[in-house]
């Protein structure tokens with residue numbers, strides 16, 4: 001068996017030891033004689049899994065006690081609907097502000113427009129989202145129900161280094177491509193959501209972290225299975241949840257704990273990103289796509305100065321086991337997604353390949 005270094009943006013690589021553990025337990029879950037995905041979501045075995053996932057998440061993140069952890073169907077984009085349905089009613093004006101830093105931020109804003117009065121508080125669209133735009137929270141109307149940002153912009157390779165202080169107005173962040181890759185002060189946020197498929201597990205499910213006092217304000221026509229208060233009351237088991245995804249998340253969190261936790265993984269992530277950014281910055285052959293001050297440590301985006309060589313770069317990289325480096329069509333070029341599970345060796349191999357490719361084609 002040969003495993004490649006998988007630079008795909010998501011679904012993304014998971015730690016090999018997690019994949020092996022899931023494989024080993026697949027047919028016979030810890031002596032039960034059945035697989036976990038074959039048994040009830042209300043069994044004592046699954047109860048233990050979801051309780052452990054909660055406990056590990058709290059331990060690793062330092063999430064304050066007044067925040068709830070919910071496992072919500074439909075991945076990240078379903079939260080683009082659920083967030084306004086649950087939060088826009090916090091204020092009778094039904095206003096929310098969105099900061100547009102990329103494609104997913106725009107989709108979120110358009111979806112929210114179905115439910116209230118949405119303003120674009122800041123945008124970097126005019127420079128093809130190569131940066132985080134200046135945003136002054138003082139410009140917000142006091143009756144704004146919430147402000148939505150995208151923490152890390154997967155496609156464009158930018159991230160918020162400092163999060164805006166929105167005062168009494170809850171800050172909501174889509175952290176799909178960065179949750180648990182860096183330390184956070186969760187008190188800065190009213191709610192955070194993330195699809196699992198980058199740093200946490202398989203696609204199709206989102207983890208939602210929400211401050212308790214923001215529950216219970218859903219618009220009257222909100223489907224029960226998008227109402228965060230319903231998830232909170234039922235421990236995310238109002239109906240049959242995706243038990244496999246929660247189990248995989250549990251294994252990923254166990255792995256993260258073994259690695260030394262978020263502090264250790266953040267330092268490793270910074271080191272990995274620096275290796276690639278240094279290779280870009282020390283050469284005229286490669287051009288970084290994002291402004292330096294706003295560079296992501298999860299998605300490194302760059303172009304070749306000779307863009308006609310991009311296809312050759314990608315196919316040669318692929319032959320060397322450097323998989324899925326093609327940039328998103330909105331940016332072009334190359335994107336190296338280097339989530340928590342990407343080992344340092346993967347980034348070193350990419351840098352060695354970049355240098356060799358430049359030497360042969362520069």
Ligand SMILES: Cc1ncc(COP(=O)(O)O)c(C=O)c1O
Nearest residue numbers: 075076077078104154176177195
């Ligand atoms: C920042 C961000 N938000 C949302 C999404 C959409 O996630 P999903 O496919 O789970 O709806 C993605 C997927 O890549 C993403 O990177």
